[in-house]
Amino acid sequence: MLQAALAGGTAGRRSVFELFGRRLPEGRRYGVVAGVGRALDAVEEFRFDDEALAALEGVVDDATVAWLADYEFTGDIWGYAEGDAYFAHSPLLIVEASFAEAVVLETVLLSIYNHDSAIASAASRMTLMAGDRPCIEMGSRRTHEEAAVAAARAAYVAGFANTSNLAARQRYGVPTAGTSAHSFTLLHDSEEEAFRAQVSSLGRGTTLLVDTYDVAEAVRLGVEVAGPELGAVRIDSGDLGVLAHQVRQQLDDLGATRTRIVVTSDLDEYAIAALASAPVDGYGVGTQLVTGSGHPTSGFVYKLVAREDADGELQSVAKKSVDKISVGGRKYALRRRDPDGVAEAEVVGIGTPGRNDGDDRELLVPLVRDGRVVGRETLDAARQRHLDARAELPLEVRSMSKGDPAIPTVFEGV
Amino acid sequence: MLQAALAGGTAGRRSVFELFGRRLPEGRRYGVVAGVGRALDAVEEFRFDDEALAALEGVVDDATVAWLADYEFTGDIWGYAEGDAYFAHSPLLIVEASFAEAVVLETVLLSIYNHDSAIASAASRMTLMAGDRPCIEMGSRRTHEEAAVAAARAAYVAGFANTSNLAARQRYGVPTAGTSAHSFTLLHDSEEEAFRAQVSSLGRGTTLLVDTYDVAEAVRLGVEVAGPELGAVRIDSGDLGVLAHQVRQQLDDLGATRTRIVVTSDLDEYAIAALASAPVDGYGVGTQLVTGSGHPTSGFVYKLVAREDADGELQSVAKKSVDKISVGGRKYALRRRDPDGVAEAEVVGIGTPGRNDGDDRELLVPLVRDGRVVGRETLDAARQRHLDARAELPLEVRSMSKGDPAIPTVFEGV
Structure with a gap:
């Protein structure tokens, strides 16, 4: 032309x-x-x-x-x-x-x-449904490596609190948040060793992933290791609504009343809306965000x-x-x-x-x-x-x- | 971690x-x-x-x-x-x-x-349905600018003939093919001036876009301007199957029996399959390719x-x-x-x-x-x-x- x-x-x-x-x-x-x-x-x-x-x-x-x-x-x-x-x-x-x-x-x-x-259009619906609860962008791995950086940026514009994408921090100043994966727990000879290593290095305010083996046992262990100052626990599988209620109850019973519950696992705006009445403190969103939720x-x-x-x-x-x-x-x-x-x-x-x-x-x-x-x-x-x-x-x-x-x-x- | x-x-x-x-x-x-x-x-x-x-x-x-x-x-x-x-x-x-x-x-x-x-998984289904007819990758504009380059590369692996993405040529040696857009026709004071400019610069083997105003008139004009050696015509709207039959008949009647018909317009593997019996010589695929067709x-x-x-x-x-x-x-x-x-x-x-x-x-x-x-x-x-x-x-x-x-x-x- x-x-x-x-x-x-x-x-x-x-x-x-x-x-x-x-x-x-x-x-x-x-x-x-x-x-x-x-x-x-x-x-x-x-x-x-x-x-x-x-x-x-x-x-x-x-x-x-x-x-x-x-x-x-x-x-x-x-x-x-x-x-x-x-x-x-x-x-x-x-x-x-x-x-x-x-x-x-x-x-x-x-x-x-x-x-x-x-x-951003998908992200906005998610943050709208999440209300005051923060949404964390975690979808980098499910899209092209450069699209991932742009997606983290766009999600932030549409109200996401932060991203796991460090390049988005470097290039655009988007706040970042980390998480640990099941591989970190599996690397260690026991869940207790994994939790101790994480808390020792990252402090009591860290977020422990509690669904590698048994959720209730991991929550008990997490509070034992970090004390009631444990920052948060993350649940990445199972019925998130039911688990959130059980874990909240358990945390409260253990005195960890301020420990937050973060949920992840193929969330989209509908799943976030469905969890509105569950005691959830934050949503980690990946695939459905970076693919525009349909x-x-x-x-x-x-x-x-x-x-x-x-x-x-x-x-x-x-x-x-x-x-x-x-x-x-x-x-x-x-x-x-x-x-x-x-x-x-x-x-x-x-x-x-x-x-x-x-x-x-x-x-x-x-x-x-x-x-x-x-x-x-x-x-x-x-x-x-x-x-x-x-x-x-x-x-x-x-x-x-x-x-x-x-x-x-x-x-x-x- | x-x-x-x-x-x-x-x-x-x-x-x-x-x-x-x-x-x-x-x-x-x-x-x-x-x-x-x-x-x-x-x-x-x-x-x-x-x-x-x-x-x-x-x-x-x-x-x-x-x-x-x-x-x-x-x-x-x-x-x-x-x-x-x-x-x-x-x-x-x-x-x-x-x-x-x-x-x-x-x-x-x-x-x-x-x-x-x-x-590549979507592209392979498209080339499978297209059979011997070439598929042309034209989706760059509908995905992240770097994902577009990777998509052109992946489509080529899965059998696409070429791409409109010039960076994919530069980085990976993917063969490229161009096209003209409606804007090129609209730039000119008449469709005839647009066609003459294109044929004069790119030769009779070029592909003329024929659906800016009236398809039959554009096909007539295209053959008048380029002669029966006109390389191809592209149809980008309307009922592609019906139009392909009409345009084929018209081209043959005008003696342009070797002028090819390329169709585009939100094609996916299903649309390609549905056009199998139409006299189509090539498929330009965009959005549905770069978004993995669902x-x-x-x-x-x-x-x-x-x-x-x-x-x-x-x-x-x-x-x-x-x-x-x-x-x-x-x-x-x-x-x-x-x-x-x-x-x-x-x-x-x-x-x-x-x-x-x-x-x-x-x-x-x-x-x-x-x-x-x-x-x-x-x-x-x-x-x-x-x-x-x-x-x-x-x-x-x-x-x-x-x-x-x-x-x-x-x-x-x-």
Whole structure:
């Protein structure tokens, strides 16, 4: 595409691309935007080094290789801020640049948004169901090793307390938490030796895994070894609800009333909800988080919605389509709210917003201006935004059953 | 775990870890091992640089940081060769080293195997249904940007012809194929200008996307612009079966009898199977490939199965479990075949294989010896192995309906 556009003289046409999803994943009430910070890093670092250029020989012509050698994004990008909610047709990113500059960003932008938002959207439902109890991200081993780092980051944006992924700490400052595995217990000649080694090295506040052999015996042993100051016990198998009640009772009887109970074992938002009445103090979530709990990708697309014509005039463009709503032109987006601040609609229009009676919230923020990143922020700012944006949605987002989006998307003046 | 084991004096115990899945993904008849080559690269490169070590301060104690600074794997690894089939409890990797050296590889090995094998397992069903027609990997945009590269590699192992991911070409030599998007057509003032630009730059053998406006008109125009030598047309929406028949007829009527028809649009193995009788010449597969067609992870675990005791004797160990088969000890694995060479069973045992009447195939190959990689091979060797291993399985692997594994796993002498 790039080669043909360069050769044909259309590569320089000012173009507007939009990144959006046509619908939420089936049955979901809302989605969560994540990956914005990673996307800004990717745009900034998007360059072709000698090795990459050499690999393109034989794929594209010399003129294209030469153009890519000088590549640097010089356009503008607006988008939803990280952590915000999104709905069908929310214009999550608007990229305005020459066709050539904007089109080569397509795959990396979609990859980041499709992945990170899928994880954050699943994570948000989990933290919503967990309420005040912390969720711990433990899914690195069940996804690609680099996706794992991004997943830990996205989960944190959506309210997870911490992660077991140390690279996420190194790169993004996500708080980390460790755990011990069955292999640690099995390494030792007895469970008692394992517990003594762990408590001796990590202190009484550590979390002991108590289901390698017999849960009740391990809990008894754990309190014997660490005393009632034992930080937590982790249960990773069996009927977690029943076990949590039994273990709580046993801990209380042993005087370890402040020892917490952490449960793990293929948890998802439904399992977390089902454990709401059990005496559980934290949830470790792995596979279902990093695979988006049934929706491992967000289905976002990146579409050309406007471009200059031969006369230099910006024209809306759209694929002819019977089954897809394609709306051309540069968008605006508002979250319409009632006077109590509860979201009522996702309002999308072309051009400049019409009425805004003060309750509406503008959703698009500048992210890149003339090629320079202007939308960078801390991960904690995104995390706080997510909590605020979720709190603004109608109560039905708490429903874990499949249903319609929490608010409709309304096209204004289209 | 590492810190406590180092402090407690058990970190150096010779240990055997095994990577395996307890079951195939629901309803699947076989799985495909992929990621072996990537895992070998990862083991070789597994080091902690100053930045990583600095990030671990406050997470682990100084002794652990010092130990990690010198980390280098010096043990042995055996495993299934890349591209081979696997079943429940197949010992895909056997890692023998000190506990400390082996346990720190857990996450990276699981991440690579869980991801790459999930993709290859889905890809193999797709290429099986596609038969002689090529499958083109086009899913990069629907998964994490690095997972995308690994997915393209895994798909190639499982028989895909090529990928749109240029990084997979650069890193692994996977053949690439391009395509043009609707945005390319929309960039131009008319479809004719778009087609002329593409054919002029890329030659008559290019693939024109014909569903931006009206398919029949675009096909007519494409042949007018490129002549009957037009390489292919791509259809990305609508009823692909019906459209393929119509377009084939139209192309033949226009004399473009050798112009191929490539279809795309959320294809999976079922959609490919349903198009078997349509005049389709190639399948472009995206989302469903990179998300493992319903099974984005393989569910592999990495378990300690044996370790030295205080007397230096290797002891089998296993978590007590009611619902999981945990078999301790160092394994062997054979694919038992009948005299016609058709697989009958996955035979897993401890120690040295008993009978092998000549029809059985040994499945474990040396991958790392004394820390040195010995199992490296070309991607094409893995690809050929996959074709051979799949051909060896009973015919029922062709069934796309959910069912039992194609062959049972038999534990010998356990």
